Amino acid sequence: MSKGIIYTPRIRKSPFFEETIKDGATNFTTYNHMTMPVGYTTPEQEYNSLINDVTLWDVAGERQVEVVGEDAAKFVQYLTPRNLSTFKDSFCRYAFLTDENGGIINDPLILKFNDQKFWLSIADSDVIYWCKGVALSGNFKVKISEPEACPVSLQGPKSKDLMAKVTNNDPKVMDLKYYQFVETNLFGLDLIVARSGWSNQFGYEIYILREEDGGALWRNLMDAGKEFKIVPSCPNQIDRIEAGMISHLGDTTLNDNPLELNLPKFCDLDQEADFVGKEALKKIRDEGIKKQFTGFKISGKKIGYNMASIPVLDKNGSRSGYITSGIYSPNFGCNIGLGYVNIDLIHSEEIYSAQHDEEQREVEIVPLPFSSRLEKMK
Numbered sequence: 001m002s003k004g005i006i007y008t009p010r011i012r013k014s015p016f017f018e019e020t021i022k023d024g025a026t027n028f029t030t031y032n033h034m035t036m037p038v039g040y041t042t043p044e045q046e047y048n049s050l051i052n053d054v055t056l057w058d059v060a061g062e063r064q065v066e067v068v069g070e071d072a073a074k075f076v077q078y079l080t081p082r083n084l085s086t087f088k089d090s091f092c093r094y095a096f097l098t099d100e101n102g103g104i105i106n107d108p109l110i111l112k113f114n115d116q117k118f119w120l121s122i123a124d125s126d127v128i129y130w131c132k133g134v135a136l137s138g139n140f141k142v143k144i145s146e147p148e149a150c151p152v153s154l155q156g157p158k159s160k161d162l163m164a165k166v167t168n169n170d171p172k173v174m175d176l177k178y179y180q181f182v183e184t185n186l187f188g189l190d191l192i193v194a195r196s197g198w199s200n201q202f203g204y205e206i207y208i209l210r211e212e213d214g215g216a217l218w219r220n221l222m223d224a225g226k227e228f229k230i231v232p233s234c235p236n237q238i239d240r241i242e243a244g245m246i247s248h249l250g251d252t253t254l255n256d257n258p259l260e261l262n263l264p265k266f267c268d269l270d271q272e273a274d275f276v277g278k279e280a281l282k283k284i285r286d287e288g289i290k291k292q293f294t295g296f297k298i299s300g301k302k303i304g305y306n307m308a309s310i311p312v313l314d315k316n317g318s319r320s321g322y323i324t325s326g327i328y329s330p331n332f333g334c335n336i337g338l339g340y341v342n343i344d345l346i347h348s349e350e351i352y353s354a355q356h357d358e359e360q361r362e363v364e365i366v367p368l369p370f371s372s373r374l375e376k377m378k
Helices: 017-022 043-052 072-079 127-137 159-167 211-224 237-242 278-287
Strands: 027-031 034-039 055-058 064-068 091-094 104-106 109-114 117-121 143-145 150-155 181-186 189-194 203-208 231-233 291-298 310-313 319-329 334-342 352-356 359-366
Touching: 017 055, 017 211, 034 055, 043 055, 043 231, 043 237, 055 211, 064 072, 064 127, 072 117, 072 127, 104 127, 127 143, 150 159, 150 211, 159 181, 159 203, 159 211, 189 211, 203 211, 237 319, 237 334, 291 319, 310 334, 319 352, 334 359
Parallel strands: 055 231
Antiparallel strands: 027 034, 055 150, 064 117, 064 143, 091 109, 109 117, 150 203, 181 189, 189 203, 291 334, 291 359, 310 319, 310 352, 319 334, 352 359
């Protein structure tokens, strides 16, 4: 008997699914109950295309949670410890959603259309149900739904050249600042184009507004990108780990809180606005965090990709932390990883150990990020 996945309303095909199959997708995962390609060739081949040319990703699984209504701005602020008081229309903000204990529910990109309309472009968890529950319990005057909107991600240094070609150098697209978006029309399709993406490279996320437009957008971008050596690809784990970028449910869960990530601008506990988990996070801050997110250098043979928790032990065999993501970096010529260490060890220069692939490995604590995004994000 052949093996396969039966597609039902519980596991939906992405609007770009058929095109990704035609273009050679070999492995898939499910993300927010939707298919998402996770491989076409090898992570290293796709990494080289990402850092040198341009890649196109099907990330339709990053579902949108739409919040509209007179209390929309107040409600979205209530979901996150990030201070949104200076949030401008037509911009995006990365944020954490926290529960009543300060645990991380999700880390969406929030798109603000105006004070009465927002999208939460979510990582993998059922955020729409959390939002509906919070809205009901707080009596917020909002309507929460999941629109048809689905993104592809166009990432790599030549993504700007490709975008210039397909927009005929339209300044409203070409002049977008990082984390700014615009509603536009390309290839006869109504789209939203944002200067964003889950990579350490220059890029865009392009949202179709109707699922039936998925195939047309994918094929037009692939055809137009041939001169720029475009390849179909997917979120690249080498690139994102080099940048210290978080993968929710891999690097963060409800057992982790934003204070442990050492990203202070995303967690303003002294802002005037209230939010879910504020008092819990204040208590954690006052008592002191017990662990902190960090990078690791890991010895031994190449790690293909790992998201299973790996204990990090000191010379006495005591647990000092754990690795949440690991992979071989061709850029640095060694294995690198992300994870947590006990807070009192965050500056330690000791050599620790970890067991992976039946091999005892040396582990060093390395500050993040391994590779800076700053120059590439201008």
